[in-house]
Amino acid sequence: MNQFFTNKKLIVLLVSVILFVSLVSFSMRNTGNIPFIQQATNDITAVLGRIYSKPANAIIGVFDSIDDLQDTYEENQRLKIEIDRIYERQAELNTLKDENDRLEEELDLQQSLTDYRTISGTVISRNPDNWVDQIVVDRGSQDGVEVGMPVMSGNGLIGRISETNPTSSKVVLLTNIEQTSNQVSSEIVMEDETVYGIISDHNVETNQLLMSQITSTIEISEGELVQTSGLGGSIPRGLVIGEVEEVSMDSHGLAQQVYVKPSADFNNIRYVTIIHRLAESGEE
Amino acid sequence: MANWKKTTIPIFLLFFTLLIDGGLSYLFREQLNTSFGLMIPRLVIITLIMLSFYLEPKQLFILASAFGFIYDSYYSGVLGIYIAAFILIPYLVIQIRQLINPYFYAIMLINIVILTLLELFVFGVYRMIGLSDMTLQLFLVSRLSGTLLFNTVAFAIIGYPLKEWIKVLMSMEEKKSGSGRNNKVSIR
Numbered sequence: 001m002n003q004f005f006t007n008k009k010l011i012v013l014l015v016s017v018i019l020f021v022s023l024v025s026f027s028m029r030n031t032g033n034i035p036f037i038q039q040a041t042n043d044i045t046a047v048l049g050r051i052y053s054k055p056a057n058a059i060i061g062v063f064d065s066i067d068d069l070q071d072t073y074e075e076n077q078r079l080k081i082e083i084d085r086i087y088e089r090q091a092e093l094n095t096l097k098d099e100n101d102r103l104e105e106e107l108d109l110q111q112s113l114t115d116y117r118t119i120s121g122t123v124i125s126r127n128p129d130n131w132v133d134q135i136v137v138d139r140g141s142q143d144g145v146e147v148g149m150p151v152m153s154g155n156g157l158i159g160r161i162s163e164t165n166p167t168s169s170k171v172v173l174l175t176n177i178e179q180t181s182n183q184v185s186s187e188i189v190m191e192d193e194t195v196y197g198i199i200s201d202h203n204v205e206t207n208q209l210l211m212s213q214i215t216s217t218i219e220i221s222e223g224e225l226v227q228t229s230g231l232g233g234s235i236p237r238g239l240v241i242g243e244v245e246e247v248s249m250d251s252h253g254l255a256q257q258v259y260v261k262p263s264a265d266f267n268n269i270r271y272v273t274i275i276h277r278l279a280e281s282g283e284e
Numbered sequence: 285m286a287n288w289k290k291t292t293i294p295i296f297l298l299f300f301t302l303l304i305d306g307g308l309s310y311l312f313r314e315q316l317n318t319s320f321g322l323m324i325p326r327l328v329i330i331t332l333i334m335l336s337f338y339l340e341p342k343q344l345f346i347l348a349s350a351f352g353f354i355y356d357s358y359y360s361g362v363l364g365i366y367i368a369a370f371i372l373i374p375y376l377v378i379q380i381r382q383l384i385n386p387y388f389y390a391i392m393l394i395n396i397v398i399l400t401l402l403e404l405f406v407f408g409v410y411r412m413i414g415l416s417d418m419t420l421q422l423f424l425v426s427r428l429s430g431t432l433l434f435n436t437v438a439f440a441i442i443g444y445p446l447k448e449w450i451k452v453l454m455s456m457e458e459k460k461s462g463s464g465r466n467n468k469v470s471i472r
Contacts, residue, residue, distance in 0.1 A: 136358070
């Protein structure tokens with residue numbers, strides 16, 4: 001009898017380990033194209049999650065606005081000065097836009113890499129264990145969200161859509177270590193030339209993104225703006241990623257790498273903008 | 285009809301704490317990311333451990349696998365890790381509850397042990413499948429300490445009302461059905 005029990009336990013253990021390993025590998029393989037039952041579970045949970053995330057957001061919004069109120073005067077002075085400058089820039093921008101439109105018409109360009117549509121959404125929850133740094137937002141495939149679309153929050157790029165359900169979707173953040181999820185083709189537009197590179201890593205301690213594979217001959221100064229280049233599939237050109245904070249050579253001494261201070265605050269994401277590029281990527 | 289509270293209230297408790305975990309970690313991310321490590325809210329695990337001391341094994345395993353699936357599917361998208369973890373927790377607790385009485389402080393200590401095991405298990409799996417490149421030392425310092433601290437404090441706050449609520453629920457059930465099956469495991 002005792003023998004029988006140990007055998008039975010062993011078989012149960014073996015079967016469950018096999019099931020466990022196959023489940024993990026199965027679900028890691030097909031990201032983005034998830035089975036119906038999982039979609040249904042995610043959506044039902046997301047609907048219930050919204051019940052408390054809405055009031056919580058509202059309450060925190062009140063606290064935020066009290067915080068804002070405290071330094072309103074200084075901010076107002078600063079903004080007034082900035083507005084004066086913006087008027088000039090607006091006029092310049094209008095003429096440039098007009099000119100650009102006419103030139104595009106002449107060249108018969110349909111869609112450029114900078115054209116995009118936005119879908120705005122609210123964050124419902126975030127993965128508590130931060131091994132896979134993901135957030136859940138309340139927009140899904142019914143709103144036109146597709147896997148691979150870039151997501152902005154505040155001033156900068158934060159990640160891309162990794163999974164869509166009918167009414168909710170998951171955003172995988174740039175802070176992840178998984179290479180396929182966080183590589184973004186980026187560029188630094190300087191006065192005389194443009195530098196291309198790839199955002200490929202994130203340092204948790206210093207909160208810096210690493211932009212690598214940059215030609216070693218170009219001199220890059222600190223404080224330059226890093227933005228997406230639009231060359232990597234579904235991300236349009238001109239989304240801000242951050243600022244250059246530190247320039248160095250990589251470990252082999254063959255290419256330069258740039259440490260980028262991200263414009264988005266990865267610790268405080270409450271509202272997101274999902275970007276839908278209008279130009280075809282030619283990938284699908 | 286007699287059983288409806290016994291089935292729905294554990295489901296409600298687990299679901300509620302699961303959502304709270306996600307909510308806490310996005311609303312208070314800055315506060316949770318302290319100097320002595322990142323705190324991971326694990327209220328759903330606390331609830332599961334507490335329920336494991338009182339519910340029947342069959343119901344526990346069904347609940348655990350269902351909520352493990354929800355946790356995996358909703359938060360990370362990598363199925364299997366939390367399903368396994370959630371099923372192992374009641375299994376462990378059922379072994380333990382045959383040996384000791386469910387005193388508050390005893391549960392608190394068991395809670396710490398199980399949370400440590402769980403964190404190590406999840407870390408090990410993520411390390412194996414290549415979604416993390418953290419070393420064990422860094423993990424112990426930057427994740428485990430903060431998480432244990434947060435959840436022990438959380439347990440001290442929500443543990444007692446939770447325990448009393450579940451106890452009231454179970455005793456109510458016994459009076460109605462008159463079977464008293466649950467007493468057998470908890471008092472021995």
